[in-house]
Amino acid sequence: MKHLLGTQDLSREDATLILDTTAQMAATQEREIRKLPTLRGRTVVNLFFEDSTRTRISFEAAAKRLSADVINFSAKGSSLSKGESLKDTALTLQAMGADAVVIRHWASGAADRLAQSGWMHGAVLNAGDGTHQHPTQALLDAFTMRRHLVADPDGKGLDGLTVAIVGDVLHSRVAGSNIALLKTLGANVVVVAPPTLLPFGMAAREDISVHYTLDDALDAHDLDAIMMLRVQRERMTGGGSGFFPSPEEYTRLFGLDRARMDRMPEHAIILHPGPMNRGLEISAEAADSPRSVIVEQVSNGVAVRMASLYLLLSGEEAPSE
Amino acid sequence: MSDTTTDAIVITNASLYGDTTADIVIVDGRISSLDRADAPAGARTFDASGLVALPGLVDIHTHLREPGREDAETIETGSRSAAQGGFVAIHAMANTTPTADTAGVVEQVASRGAEVGLVDVFPVGAVTVGLEGTQLSEMGAMANSRAKVRMFSDDGKCVHDPVLMRRALEYVKTFDGVIAQHAQDPRLTEGSQMHEGLVSTELGLAGWPAVAEESIIARDVLLAEHVGSRLHVCHLSTAGSVDIIRWAKAKGIDVTAEVMPHHLLLTDESVRGYDPRFKVNPPLRTQKDVDAVRAGLADGTIDVVATDHAPHPDEDKDCEWAAAAMGMIGLETAVGIVQKTMVDTGALSWRDVARVMSTTPARIGRDDQHGRPLEVGEPANVTVIDPKAAWTVDPTATASRSNNSPFGGIALPGRAVVTILRGRPTHIDDSLEGAFA
Structure with missing residues (x-):
């Protein structure tokens, strides 16, 4: 594994290796001294073109607990708004000797571009690109599910589990990454969203169950896990481009309340x-x-990011690209 | 654009339209004979055995960027690129800075084109002031100017207001003009980055749905029918659009349509990898659409191939996908791609290529000295193609000032090797060094 750009190209072998490594990292976090010397002398850059304090501090904590040097580079704006271009930023980081770049960007494909353009040589770790992918989020979700729902989880996937993803699948890189990874790990995927918030072609997919209300999904499946996606209020209503009529209607059809929670298996x-x-x-x-x-999920996020950085930088190659 | 008197030229053993072997004797800018025996003494002779001669090619959709973006292309570099691609005339789109929406700007473009003299540059006038889509530009003044504009387009933007589109269609009847519509519903394509389909879903890029093109074309053909005007549809790209044009023509509506070489060859699969060289508007579609536009071009539903040559400097392409400019250069690869996708597949003959790349585009643009048959007495506008050139596209080896070609590394069967504008060679391929005796 040279980069971690998305889950769609991640083999089951690699995904399981990351989850198993995450378990080891999580175990070290229960010790009194949580810092490991593994990445001493390596430089990790957190390159954030989009605000995300939560994700940034999670990566920062992960890198620091592996003893890496961390540089936070907040490049707000874009080449569209006459800020520095991604290319020039990458050349700068290359000149500074970054071993890995954790990139969060508003543009889908920015991480792929950084990895493939030849602008820099370090490992690229995608921390969310536009509405495309957010692989460490999917991995931490998978790790959390495996820990709770799979007995003796080491080396295993999520075979046979049924997982529902509810909400704005259209704009969600979290959903995009999760669907691909869950399929790779053998889970059944249930997607619940209004038709306006489903990406093109998803309703026709035969390997996914799609429902247009949460009640339908609860009737049709015994869920092992349910993942509620964040609704971006500002994006959702008004201006003639609303994806649903009102927040109240959304809550009625898709909100997870006590009654719906009680309908899921214990x-x-x-x-x-x-x-x-x-x-x-x-x-x-x-x-x-x-x-x-x-x-x-938040604490598992740090462990997953430690595992990802470790596998990308420690020289211990994962089984395959 | 007066006729240029030049030395006599004889092209021997050319395959006219790919089906009749003859010589072309050119004297004083006109074809004087189709038999070398009639050549005047001292004429330069060029043996075209194995080569195809067509009437000089005409592109009705070119972006020259001058005035305003001379860092991307100038009238001179664009003209040179056009001549290398086999074109003798190009129609320069109006989305320059300032916009070509006044007689002054179109006259400036036309006169600079004539000064360069490598191709005839016909300016396209803007339909609306500043391409803003709110007020008609002074199309009459542009039509009556020395540039004699007949084609009007807000290309790059759609004339989406139906009332404004209706008025524009009606207004240009005065001078036998045509509205060339960039069919794109703006509301359905807000923020769009690529064709809306399975690939856009996987890549997380905002979709440009086919219906955004098709709904505008459907509206426009009905408007053209209602007011009895001539409509031209720019860069048609979807299977549904082909169906609508086919239906409109069957009803007798006066509509013509063009397709781009890249829409004949590439699909949205190319976007995987996020290389902005594949970013273009309208976007690369699916294989089903590629098959449909090829079929539409073969059966005459689509009238012409035009390039939509759209130069952009490196910094607008060497960046993340969403920040990149839309468009690709294409003047020098058009012939090779049409041969690869249409001729070598048996869908079009070379005579058909003459129709879709010379005769019909000249007729749509009302360029009466172009698209003429290769016959005695006609203007000597000739494109000679080597159908066995077998070359690989190198984006940096172009006469254009920009190199944003999506075809780098693609093998093409043929290319234009000689271009003659009114009896004067404007392009002689390097491979023919010394062949002109």
Whole structure:
């Protein structure tokens, strides 16, 4: 593995290796001294073209716990708004000797472009590109599900589990990454969204179950896990381009409240990539219930990012590209 | 654009239209005979055995960027690129800075084109002031100017207001003009980055749905029928658009349509990898659409091939996909791509190529001295093609000031090797060094 750009090209072997490594990293985080010397002397750059404090501090914590030197590079704006171009930024980072670049960008494909353009030679880790991919989010979700739902998880996937993804699948890189990874790991994927928030062609896919209300999905499946996506309020209504008529209608049809939560099997867990809109896509009762693993997702995020950086930089090659 | 008196030229053993072997004797800018025995003493002779001679090619959709973006292309570099591609005339789109929406700008472009003298440069006038889509530009003044504009287009933008489009179609009847529409519903394509389909879903790029093109074409052919005007559809790219044009023509509506070489060859699969050289508007579509536009071109539903040659400097392409400019250069690769996709597949003969790349585009643009048959007495505008040139496209080896070709590394069967404008060679391929005796 030279880069981690998305989950769609990740083999089951590589994905399982990352999850197993994550388990090892997570175990080290329960020790009194959590810092490992593994990446001492290596430089990791967090290159953020888009604000995301949560993701940035997660990567920063991961790199620091592996003893890497961390440089945070916030390049707000874009070449469109006459800021520095991605190319010039990459040339700068190359000149500074970055061993790995963690990139968050508003443009889909920016991480791929950085990895393939020849502008720089270090490893590229995609921390979210436009509406395309966010692979470490999918990996931390998979890790969290495996830990809760698979007995003796080491070396295993998510075979036979049924996972629902609910909400704005159209604009969500989290959904894009999760669907591909869940399929690779053997899970059944259920997608729940209004037709306006489904990407082209998804309803026709035979390897995914699509439902247009959450109640339909709960009727049709015994879910092992449900993942509620964040609703971007500003994007959703008004101006003639609303994807649904009102937040209230969205909550009625797609919100996870106590009644719907109670219809899921007892072992089923609730995930959310954060930040949550309490009362919109998820009620406080659901978010704070014992089934919710939302806070654990955050700590698993650090472990997944440690594992990813370790596998990309430690020289211990993953089995295949 | 007066006729140029030049030395006599004799092209021997050429395959006229790919089906009749003859000589072409050129004296004083005209074809004086089709038999070398009639050549005047001292004429330069060129043996064209194995080569195809067509009436000089005409491109009705070229972006020259001058005035305003001379860093991307100038009238001179664009003219040279056109001549290398086998073109004797090009129609320069109006989206320059300033916009070609006044008699002054179109006259400036035309006179600079004549000064360069490598191809006839026919300026296209803007339909609306500043391409803003709100107020008709002074099309009458442009038509009556020395540039004699007959084709009007807001290309790059769609004339989407139906009332404005209706008025434009009606207005140009005065001077036998044509509105060349860039068919793209702006609301359906806000923020769009590529064709909306399975690939855009995978890549997370905002989609440009086929219906955004088709709905405008459907509206426009009905408007053209209602007001009895002539409509030309730019860069048609979808299977549904072909169906609508076919239907409109069957109803007798006066509509013509063009397709680009890149839409004959490439699909949205090329976008995987996010290389902005494949970013173009309208976007690369699916294989089903490629098959449909080829079939439409073969059966005459689509009238012409035009290049949509759209130069952009490196910095506008060597960047992330969403930040990149839309468009690709294409003057020098058009012949090879048409041969590869249409001639070598048996869908078109070379005589058909003359129709779709010379005769019909000249007729649509009302260029009465172009698209003429290769016959005695006609203007000596000739393109000689080597159908066995077998070359690989190198984007940097171009006469254009920009090198944003998506065809780098692609093998093409043939190319234009000699271009003659009114009896004067404007392009002689390097491979023919010394062949002109």
